[in-house]
Amino acid sequence: MQGFIIEGGTPLKGEIRTSGSKNAALPIIAGCLLVNGEVRINDCPCLSDVYSSVRILSCLGCKSCMSGGVLTVSCKDISNDHIPDKLMRLMRSSALYLGACIGRLGSCTLSYPGGCELGARPIDLHLSALEKMGVCINEKHGVIECSCPNGLHGAHISLSFPSVGATENIMLAASLARGETVIYNSAREPEIADLARFLRACGADIAGEGTSVVRINGVKELHGCEYTVMPDRIVTATYLCAAALAGGELMITNARACELRPVIDVLCEAGCDVYGYDDRIYISRKRPLKAVGTVRTMPYPGFPTDAQPLITAVLSRAAGVSVVAENIFENRFRANPELVRMGAQIKTEGRIAVIEGTQSLYGARVMAADLRAGAALTAAAISAQGITELGNIEYIDRGYERLEKALSSVGARIMRTQI
Numbered sequence: 001m002q003g004f005i006i007e008g009g010t011p012l013k014g015e016i017r018t019s020g021s022k023n024a025a026l027p028i029i030a031g032c033l034l035v036n037g038e039v040r041i042n043d044c045p046c047l048s049d050v051y052s053s054v055r056i057l058s059c060l061g062c063k064s065c066m067s068g069g070v071l072t073v074s075c076k077d078i079s080n081d082h083i084p085d086k087l088m089r090l091m092r093s094s095a096l097y098l099g100a101c102i103g104r105l106g107s108c109t110l111s112y113p114g115g116c117e118l119g120a121r122p123i124d125l126h127l128s129a130l131e132k133m134g135v136c137i138n139e140k141h142g143v144i145e146c147s148c149p150n151g152l153h154g155a156h157i158s159l160s161f162p163s164v165g166a167t168e169n170i171m172l173a174a175s176l177a178r179g180e181t182v183i184y185n186s187a188r189e190p191e192i193a194d195l196a197r198f199l200r201a202c203g204a205d206i207a208g209e210g211t212s213v214v215r216i217n218g219v220k221e222l223h224g225c226e227y228t229v230m231p232d233r234i235v236t237a238t239y240l241c242a243a244a245l246a247g248g249e250l251m252i253t254n255a256r257a258c259e260l261r262p263v264i265d266v267l268c269e270a271g272c273d274v275y276g277y278d279d280r281i282y283i284s285r286k287r288p289l290k291a292v293g294t295v296r297t298m299p300y301p302g303f304p305t306d307a308q309p310l311i312t313a314v315l316s317r318a319a320g321v322s323v324v325a326e327n328i329f330e331n332r333f334r335a336n337p338e339l340v341r342m343g344a345q346i347k348t349e350g351r352i353a354v355i356e357g358t359q360s361l362y363g364a365r366v367m368a369a370d371l372r373a374g375a376a377l378t379a380a381a382i383s384a385q386g387i388t389e390l391g392n393i394e395y396i397d398r399g400y401e402r403l404e405k406a407l408s409s410v411g412a413r414i415m416r417t418q419i
């Protein structure tokens with residue numbers, strides 16, 4: 001098993017660049033399936049989930065090439081509408097091929113997506129929205145067969161929860177559907193806006209992204225384009241939390257403070273100095289950390305669930321008692337028992353974690369149970385006394401481009417090895 005060996009205790013110092021966003025790149029790559037031409041995606045992060053997407057495209061007959069952070073995709077000739085179970089299970093975002101395949105081909109056969117186990121992650125909202133758009137869904141033995149006997153058409157869809165994936169799936173399918181689609185209570189995450197900008201660059205007619213009503217007028221065809229993926233706000237949050245834990249100062253470039261307001265506010269309340277500029281964020285942590293009021297995860301623009309394990313790690317070293325409420329995924333406290341092994345005092349019950357800050361954490365043998373739990377443990381280990389051995393880092397590789405290299409470049413002592 002691959003792992004990180006981390007020697008904690010050195011403050012971070014220097015400049016670090018945030019990579020392109022995973023959660024923006026994955027729907028954009030799925031969106032390439034709608035395009036009758038060549039797409040060039042700049043700042044595409046080199047991640048295992050991106051390579052899984054490329055494998056799905058290639059199984060459908062598309063051609064792609066990744067070189068120096070640029071992914072080129074051509075889906076002119078599609079030879080297949082069936083995605084095998086082993087590819088669907090590679091990640092949660094494989095669900096987006098539902099909307100993309102249906103939009104382009106009018107049919108598809110696939111199974112349920114995989115991904116980090118953050119609790120039940122159903123796709124009922126995706127499926128019922130597509131049914132409203134004329135898709136017939138036949139589900140048997142875990143295989144989902146979709147067809148559009150009367151063609152794909154626009155519809156007015158009210159989401160009972162502003163699901164990110166469901167909003168993206170509907171946007172993908174609606175881009176080439178007949179007529180107008182309106183999504184009410186759509187997700188407002190910046191990655192939704194990035195997908196809309198990409199689809200528009202390919203000729204789609206979309207408005208309202210970033211608000212809770214998105215309107216899409218279907219067009220006949222989408223054409224190729226060149227597009228640069230937005231910066232990854234959760235990677236930025238990871239660097240901010242690592243600096244808050246380890247102390248020192250960091251300038252994070254290719255980072256947008258406006259998309260991370262709730263995280264920055266909590267860090268400032270905990271005693272960090274954080275300043276946002278146009279495309280960079282400066283953080284300095286010179287004083288000991290202190291506890292904050294309750295942190296509640298919410299859909300955007302609320303506190304992001306993806307940053308919750310990271311902030312929990314920060315608060316484990318903040319003097320006083322803090323409370324974190326996880327409102328999006330029921331199983332997102334998987335870093336907590338491992339943080340406890342490192343000396344943190346955290347009581348977790350259901351969706352609530354009560355954290356009594358301790359002055360220092362110490363190195364231990366711990367395991368990443370999912371992507372952000374792994375990132376949180378890495379950040380905690382950088383600030384801990386002694387050596388941490390962190391296993392299961394393949395989870396971390398799903399969402400970070402060589403996290404150990406990035407953090408080493410600003411002073412962390414972290415090494416990838418076989419453990």
Ligand code: UD1
Pocket residue numbers: 022023024026092093120121122123124125126127161162163164165166187191305306328329330
């Ligand atoms: C996306 C992000 C993930 C982030 C999450 C919430 C990607 C690749 N992943 O995941 O990093 O943590 O948004 O910001 O972009 N739900 C249903 N039925 C559905 C769909 C969702 O009940 O059909 C529920 C889920 O179980 C969950 C909640 O809605 O409790 C949020 O899910 P959703 O917003 O869809 O998240 P994802 O798109 O899976």
